[in-house]
Amino acid sequence: MPLSRRALLTGAAAAAGVVVVGACGAPPDTPPAAPRHGGRLRAVFQGGGSKETLDPHAPRPWVDQARHKALFDKLTELGDDMTPVPRLALGWQANPDATVWRFTLREARFHDGRPVTADDVLASYARILDSAAAGRRGTQLLGELDLANSRALDPRTVELRLRAPVVELPTRLAGTGMAIIPAGTGDFGRPVGSGPFRFESFDAGTSSMLATRFDEHWEGAPYADQLEILSAGLQARGNAVLGGQAHYADDLDPTFARIHEADGAVRVIRAPHSGMQAFAAKVDRPPFDNPDVLGALALTIDRQRLVDVVLAGKGEIGNDLFGKGYQYYADDLPQRPHDPDQARWLLRRAGAENLRVTLNTADAGTGFVEAATLLAEQARAAGITIDLATVDKDTYFADILDNGVLVNESVGAMPIPNHASTHLLSSAAQNVSRYRSPEFDAAYRNAQATGDTGRRTAIYHDMQRRFRDTGGLLVWGHSDWIGATAPALSGAVAAPANTLNWARFDRVWIGAGA
Amino acid sequence: MCARLGWAVGQLSCLALLVFLGTAALSGDAAVTLLGDGYDPGQAARLRARLQLDDPVWTRFGRWLADLCRGDLGRSLVGGEPVGTVIAHAAAPTLVLAGATLLVVVPLAGTLGFAAGVREGSALDRVLTTVTVALYAVPDFVVALLVVALVSVRLRLLPPTALGADGATLLTRPELLVLPVLVLCCQSTSSLSRQVRAGALDALGTGYVAQAVRLGLPRWRVLLRHVAPNAVAPAVQSTARVISSLVGGVLVVEVVFAVPGLASELISAVAARDVPTVQGITLVLGAAVLLVNLAADLVVARVVPRARERA
Numbered sequence: 112m113p114l115s116r117r118a119l120l121t122g123a124a125a126a127a128g129v130v131v132v133g134a135c136g137a138p139p140d141t142p143p144a145a146p147r148h149g150g151r152l153r154a155v156f157q158g159g160g161s162k163e164t165l166d167p168h169a170p171r172p173w174v175d176q177a178r179h180k181a182l183f184d185k186l187t188e189l190g191d192d193m194t195p196v197p198r199l200a201l202g203w204q205a206n207p208d209a210t211v212w213r214f215t216l217r218e219a220r221f222h223d224g225r226p227v228t229a230d231d232v233l234a235s236y237a238r239i240l241d242s243a244a245a246g247r248r249g250t251q252l253l254g255e256l257d258l259a260n261s262r263a264l265d266p267r268t269v270e271l272r273l274r275a276p277v278v279e280l281p282t283r284l285a286g287t288g289m290a291i292i293p294a295g296t297g298d299f300g301r302p303v304g305s306g307p308f309r310f311e312s313f314d315a316g317t318s319s320m321l322a323t324r325f326d327e328h329w330e331g332a333p334y335a336d337q338l339e340i341l342s343a344g345l346q347a348r349g350n351a352v353l354g355g356q357a358h359y360a361d362d363l364d365p366t367f368a369r370i371h372e373a374d375g376a377v378r379v380i381r382a383p384h385s386g387m388q389a390f391a392a393k394v395d396r397p398p399f400d401n402p403d404v405l406g407a408l409a410l411t412i413d414r415q416r417l418v419d420v421v422l423a424g425k426g427e428i429g430n431d432l433f434g435k436g437y438q439y440y441a442d443d444l445p446q447r448p449h450d451p452d453q454a455r456w457l458l459r460r461a462g463a464e465n466l467r468v469t470l471n472t473a474d475a476g477t478g479f480v481e482a483a484t485l486l487a488e489q490a491r492a493a494g495i496t497i498d499l500a501t502v503d504k505d506t507y508f509a510d511i512l513d514n515g516v517l518v519n520e521s522v523g524a525m526p527i528p529n530h531a532s533t534h535l536l537s538s539a540a541q542n543v544s545r546y547r548s549p550e551f552d553a554a555y556r557n558a559q560a561t562g563d564t565g566r567r568t569a570i571y572h573d574m575q576r577r578f579r580d581t582g583g584l585l586v587w588g589h590s591d592w593i594g595a596t597a598p599a600l601s602g603a604v605a606a607p608a609n610t611l612n613w614a615r616f617d618r619v620w621i622g623a624g625a
Numbered sequence: 626m627c628a629r630l631g632w633a634v635g636q637l638s639c640l641a642l643l644v645f646l647g648t649a650a651l652s653g654d655a656a657v658t659l660l661g662d663g664y665d666p667g668q669a670a671r672l673r674a675r676l677q678l679d680d681p682v683w684t685r686f687g688r689w690l691a692d693l694c695r696g697d698l699g700r701s702l703v704g705g706e707p708v709g710t711v712i713a714h715a716a717a718p719t720l721v722l723a724g725a726t727l728l729v730v731v732p733l734a735g736t737l738g739f740a741a742g743v744r745e746g747s748a749l750d751r752v753l754t755t756v757t758v759a760l761y762a763v764p765d766f767v768v769a770l771l772v773v774a775l776v777s778v779r780l781r782l783l784p785p786t787a788l789g790a791d792g793a794t795l796l797t798r799p800e801l802l803v804l805p806v807l808v809l810c811c812q813s814t815s816s817l818s819r820q821v822r823a824g825a826l827d828a829l830g831t832g833y834v835a836q837a838v839r840l841g842l843p844r845w846r847v848l849l850r851h852v853a854p855n856a857v858a859p860a861v862q863s864t865a866r867v868i869s870s871l872v873g874g875v876l877v878v879e880v881v882f883a884v885p886g887l888a889s890e891l892i893s894a895v896a897a898r899d900v901p902t903v904q905g906i907t908l909v910l911g912a913a914v915l916l917v918n919l920a921a922d923l924v925v926a927r928v929v930p931r932a933r934e935r936a
Binding site: 251355 | 651652653656657658659660661662663664665666667668669671672675701703704706711714715770773777778781784785786788789790791880881882883885889890892893894895896897898899902
């Protein structure tokens with residue numbers, strides 16, 4: 112299938128925008144001080160005990176994702192607004208119906224000196240899709256990839272063929288667990304990647320990974336000589352950065368931000384729009400299969416108060432939609448009001464006065480139980496009684512897929528189309544609210560085959576409008592991603608987890624810069 | 626002695642069975658926790674098949690037991706490492722922590738308790754009683770958060786965590802141990818010194834001490850020869866109890882101070898439904914508690930004449 116010039120998608124801008132990528136590295140909010148070279152950088156993340164692994168296709172805890180980011184590259188990464196940023200891919204082109212894609216690779220090398228080639232890309236995706244393996248995170252994102260018919264056109268050009276149109280392929284390739292590894296790698300005892308740091312050692316006992324500067328990285332050598340990435344609990348992470356034992360602590364809570372933004376002992380960095388905070392009501396069963404009852408619950412939520420109390424004000428209120436601040440977000444929809452009287456009226460109309468429901472909650476995410484408690488209090492104003500049932504936190508996200516009628520839900524940063532495909536479509540594995548709409552599914556497929564960004568945006572807006580009133584997702588807030596850097600660290604920028612600038616240690620340096 | 630050993634094996638078997646059933650009764654399994662918030666029923670089914678989690682609980686327990694009899698603790702369901710290796714890594718920091726705590730607690734609690742006991746009602750006794758009872762009432766994690774906030778974060782005197790340190794590092798950099806041991810000492814010193822004080826009081830009230838005083842022996846001699854040994858008996862047994870309860874305290878301390886020990890490994894293994902690791906660690910902890918109690922009984926039998934006669 113010939114690729115027409117008109118079929119150039121975002122990749123055109125991207126290919127021309129290599130300069131832009133270079134500029135991305137420099138944080139916009141720090142004064143242009145000369146970066147210093149050298150030193151050993153120490154960063155601490157949320158860990159997962161024996162779950163931690165250096166296999167970049169099975170990433171689970173945050174600490175693993177940070178390690179993988181240091182050691183490996185992907186074809187693309189996500190910007191703060193969830194648009195794709197070219198990384199190993201220099202640019203891309205697609206045919207008009209977005210089923211055949213050509214990615215041009217930049218000149219890059221693995222840590223052992225081998226060049227990164229189209230075969231490595233194909234081998235990496237084959238490993239992710241390997242049906243004999245389990246727990247590969249990127250499988251869903253590559254669902255449409257027709258590997259047998261994809262091929263390397265030359266060492267630096269890979270052609271990916273899809274079974275169905277996926278106009279968002281470049282953002283999918285930026286997803287979690289999509290790292291490019293050298294072909295033939297099966298063991299990650301001493302991982303080899305093309306990332307800015309070269310693997311040195313890993314001690315599972317102390318959960319410490321040491322890596323050294325990779326001078327031949329395609330984006331230039333990192334400033335720090337060494338990078339150590341460790342894991343620890345929330346309290347210990349905060350204390351480590353406060354006590355000067357770490358240069359960066361990731362995933363801190365709003366209370367930490369509130370206390371230490373004022374005292375200046377560390378620099379608190381907060382990235383807005385980093386996590387959707389919601390309640391999910393199952394719309395396939397009573398009482399929320401009645402849109403009036405669902406609407407009534409939505410009106411009882413005092414979103415501002417939830418943000419102020421549960422997130423300590425470190426966030427923004429939600430409008431029952433995922434992805435505020437991201438590409439394709441329907442920001443033209445009016446804000447859902449807090450109106451208990453209207454809620455009462457809706458309940459009367461539905462014949463559901465004195466509604467009593469159970470909310471399954473657990474300490475499975477920051478502020479889940481607090482938010483649930485507060486909602487129960489707020490709903491009383493509309494005559495709804497919410498009983499809280501505390502369930503197991505370790506298996507919460509699997510448990511709520513089938514069980515309960517009302518649950519806490521939170522989703523981290525990802526592109527709106529990815530969220531739709533993994534959480535909202537009828538076939539989506541993580542469809543918590545049990546929203547099943549053939550029209551919504553068809554609209555999604557239509558959007559995936561629509562090359563024109565303006566028309567595609569219109570389709571996504573329409574889908575969000577349709578979803579908001581019947582989808583069962585009551586998004587009350589968008590939380591900040593909170594981290595802290597020691598005074599000795601310069602150049603760090605706030606970025607939502609899962610995006611390019613999160614946990615990025617090649618563009619920061621130890622020493623005064625501000 | 627043999628009967629004692631038989632009992633111990635029986636107790637450990639019961640513990641293993643109960644823990645196994647308990648972990649099995651928890652919601653979900655390792656396949657669910659491995660996938661986390663990216664849970665997908667198809668992937669979970671594949672993982673379950675690979676980890677042999679579909680077998681009935683008795684089959685799985687039987688398999689584990691058979692492996693154990695061959696000296697194999699199995700492999701972690703989530704990381705794939707041999708459980709023996711996991712335990713060997715994690716035991717070192719915990720042993721260092723517990724050992725250092727005992728080195729401080731035993732002499733300290735003994736001295737304080739004995740001093741308070743022999744001067745019952747004195748100012749010293751009243752102060753010690755107030756302080757120990759108050760400290761005993763404060764949960765470990767509160768003490769931990771307070772000392773870290775004050776000593777490490779505000780005054781910057783000592784490191785707030787043992788981030789990245791293993792057992793050997795803890796020994797070579799004792800400053801990392803100060804705060805964790807301090808926290809662990811609070812409750813254990815309080816409870817142990819109360820026991821020693823009570824023991825001393827009991828001994829002081831006995832007829833043989835009264836007789837010794839009546840015979841005109843010097844007070845120091847009465848205290849050292851006749852009161853102290855008999856005050857030790859209950860204290861040795863409560864030291865054993867303190868060691869058992871240290872397991873709970875270590876749990877809190879390891880998490881707050883980021884010490885990669887057995888307790889934090891156990892917590893993450895339970896959270897991950899990593900049954901072989903949970904089984905291995907509880908077995909080791911259970912065996913340790915039994916051994917400590919056995920040792921305490923032996924010590925008591927040697928030190929205290931009455932107990933020796935009974936034994």
